[in-house]
Amino acid sequence: VKAAPPAAPAIDAASAKRALAALRAAVGKDWVFASDDAALDTYRDAYAIAPPADTRPWAAVAPANLKQLRKVLEAARRHKLTLWPLSTGRNLGYGGAAPRQAGAVMLDLKRMKRIIEVNETLAYAVVEPGVSYLDLAARLAKLGGRLWVDSTASPWGGPLGNFLERGVGYTPYGQHAETQCGLEAVLADGTVVDTTANGRAKTAHLYRYGHGAWLDGLFNQSNFGIVTRIGVQLMPAPAGYRPYLVTLAAEDDLGALVEALRPLGLDGRLAGRPTLMSLARAAAYGVTRAECQPGSGPLRADTETRLIAEHALGHWNLYGALYGAEAVIDASVGELEHAVRAVPGARLHFAATRAGDAAFQCRAALMGGTPSMDEYRTLDWVGAGAHLDFTAVLPFDGDAARAASRVAREVCHAHGFDYCAEFQLEARALRLEVRVVFERDVGARQCAAHATLAALGARFASMGHGSPRAHLAFMDDTAATFKRGDDALMRSCEAVKDVLDGQGVLAPGKSGLWPGRYTHRRK
Numbered sequence: 348v349k350a351a352p353p354a355a356p357a358i359d360a361a362s363a364k365r366a367l368a369a370l371r372a373a374v375g376k377d378w379v380f381a382s383d384d385a386a387l388d389t390y391r392d393a394y395a396i397a398p399p400a401d402t403r404p405w406a407a408v409a410p411a412n413l414k415q416l417r418k419v420l421e422a423a424r425r426h427k428l429t430l431w432p433l434s435t436g437r438n439l440g441y442g443g444a445a446p447r448q449a450g451a452v453m454l455d456l457k458r459m460k461r462i463i464e465v466n467e468t469l470a471y472a473v474v475e476p477g478v479s480y481l482d483l484a485a486r487l488a489k490l491g492g493r494l495w496v497d498s499t500a501s502p503w504g505g506p507l508g509n510f511l512e513r514g515v516g517y518t519p520y521g522q523h524a525e526t527q528c529g530l531e532a533v534l535a536d537g538t539v540v541d542t543t544a545n546g547r548a549k550t551a552h553l554y555r556y557g558h559g560a561w562l563d564g565l566f567n568q569s570n571f572g573i574v575t576r577i578g579v580q581l582m583p584a585p586a587g588y589r590p591y592l593v594t595l596a597a598e599d600d601l602g603a604l605v606e607a608l609r610p611l612g613l614d615g616r617l618a619g620r621p622t623l624m625s626l627a628r629a630a631a632y633g634v635t636r637a638e639c640q641p642g643s644g645p646l647r648a649d650t651e652t653r654l655i656a657e658h659a660l661g662h663w664n665l666y667g668a669l670y671g672a673e674a675v676i677d678a679s680v681g682e683l684e685h686a687v688r689a690v691p692g693a694r695l696h697f698a699a700t701r702a703g704d705a706a707f708q709c710r711a712a713l714m715g716g717t718p719s720m721d722e723y724r725t726l727d728w729v730g731a732g733a734h735l736d737f738t739a740v741l742p743f744d745g746d747a748a749r750a751a752s753r754v755a756r757e758v759c760h761a762h763g764f765d766y767c768a769e770f771q772l773e774a775r776a777l778r779l780e781v782r783v784v785f786e787r788d789v790g791a792r793q794c795a796a797h798a799t800l801a802a803l804g805a806r807f808a809s810m811g812h813g814s815p816r817a818h819l820a821f822m823d824d825t826a827a828t829f830k831r832g833d834d835a836l837m838r839s840c841e842a843v844k845d846v847l848d849g850q851g852v853l854a855p856g857k858s859g860l861w862p863g864r865y866t867h868r869r870k
């Protein structure tokens with residue numbers, strides 16, 4: 348495992364005392380956690396792949412509102428602290444609630460958890476960082492369920508943190524960076540930037556743009572500010588919805604299915620974000636690895652055949668849903684059947700034949716606007732499991748899908764992991780997510796998981812595919828895969844960082860972007 352990034356600059360004992368006093372004055376003594384406090388242990392990665400000391404924070408502070416947050420920023424500037432923000436702190440698979448650097452002060456925004464507005468007429472909500480998908484779904488249910496929340500498969504996380512990570516869900520509103528509309532952020536110097544102010548006030552959460560530069564995206568996957576509020580557009584509950592599953596009889600049919608579905612993706616008839624899962628990924632909802640095949644080594648062909656027969660799965664399994672009035676859905680089923688017929692051995696299934704199928708139930712809930720935690724069961728595949736995710740984006744193309752899948756499977760098997768992967772279908776692109784499921788807190792498996800992610804990053808970069816979302820431990824490597832020529836992209840980001848946060852208070856190293864004082868990291 349590679350060396351950890353440099354720790355946040357240490358401060359002497361007298362300065363530390365003054366800094367903690369300033370933080371306590373900002374938020375009250377009960378909401379500052381210092382190194383001797385057990386509460387500080389919660390700011391860690393539950394799915395760690397590195398020794399805890401590498402990401403051990405120095406303290407944590409939890410402001411309750413914008414006023415307190417600005418005071419925390421003032422204390423951080425004065426006492427030269429490094430802040431690492433968290434919203435609900437559930438970024439599991441990508442670093443969890445740990446910072447990138449040991450010695451950072453966690454800026455925990457969980458107490459800022461107001462659902463500021465739900466507008467049922469124009470279908471949006473305005474939320475603070477601490478609001479989870481479960482909170483938002485509960486509020487919408489209380490209002491009568493006329494609006495759906497698009498949740499991730501980890502709904503104790505929240506819309507604001509997930510938008511900032513460019514995360515995804517599974518209804519037609521599943522691209523979370525695209526359903527965010529309007530935000531408020533605080534810069535390191537305490538300036539409050541409200542992108543919905545003045546000329547945009549009346550359409551703040553309805554239309555994304557005002558006049559001139561559009562700044563919302565600047566705060567996404569970056570360290571330019573602390574986001575304190577976002578608008579989230581919500582899907583009106585459709586007249587009806589029908590989840591489905593397409594199973595493939597042969598591994599090699601993957602490319603043919605992708606080709607057959609592309610026309611439906613391009614003109615919006617795929618509806619939502621269907622997910623095409625490998626056999627092990629789908630099977631893990633219902634069984635453990637040990638139940639399928641004792642011992643180590645990739646799943647054998649006879650095990651795969653048995654799993655397919657016993658659970659009525661395929662080598663690949665496409666979970667999708669159709670939305671609208673019955674007549675509209677019936678027409679869409681016709682189009683789907685037509686596409687599926689192009690792939691010999693492909694079969695289309697609906698809910699009536701999937702009773703008791705845990706994978707189908709979980710995906711149907713998520714695609715139907717109901718948050719579900721059931722995907723956590725898939726980590727039991729290896730007993731007390733944890734996971735890392737590697738993501739790559741490919742063209743919506745059968746050959747590209749087959750080639751990427753071959754490489755990902757080979758890398759997983761070479762490192763002793765099963766091939767748990769899914770393609771999430773966008774209109775023009777495929778988002779491949781390779782899930783490395785490993786035994787939690789077992790040193791050798793943590794190292795193997797780390798090595799697998801490193802190898803996947805390198806192999807995909809050599810094929811020309813960067814990754815759109817990185818684990819804390821791979822942010823520099825991932826940023827490097829987007830480098831070209833004189834790296835004008837990163838140099839522009841560094842220039843913005845220098846202007847907005849010259850002191851480097853906020854999240855150094857986030858997405859590979861380091862403040863000026865880390866000159867060696869910038870190289």
Ligand SMILES: Cc1cc2nc3c(=O)[nH]c(=O)nc-3n(C[C@H](O)[C@H](O)[C@H](O)COP(=O)(O)OP(=O)(O)OC[C@H]3O[C@@H](n4cnc5c(N)ncnc54)[C@H](O)[C@@H]3O)c2cc1C
Pocket residue numbers: 432433434435436437438439440443444456476498499500501503504505506507508509511512513514515516572573574575722723854857
């Ligand atoms: C079983 C399982 C299933 C999952 N399924 C999905 C899925 O379907 N889709 C998906 O996208 N993810 C999924 N995840 C990953 C993850 O759990 C979610 O993405 C989760 O929403 C992220 O955590 P969060 O919302 O608590 O964000 P946080 O952990 O609060 O924040 C994430 C990061 O964003 C930055 N940040 C947070 N708040 C702020 C702020 N206010 N200002 C500036 N920067 C900030 C920080 O760098 C932080 O590390 C899954 C994980 C597991 C274990």
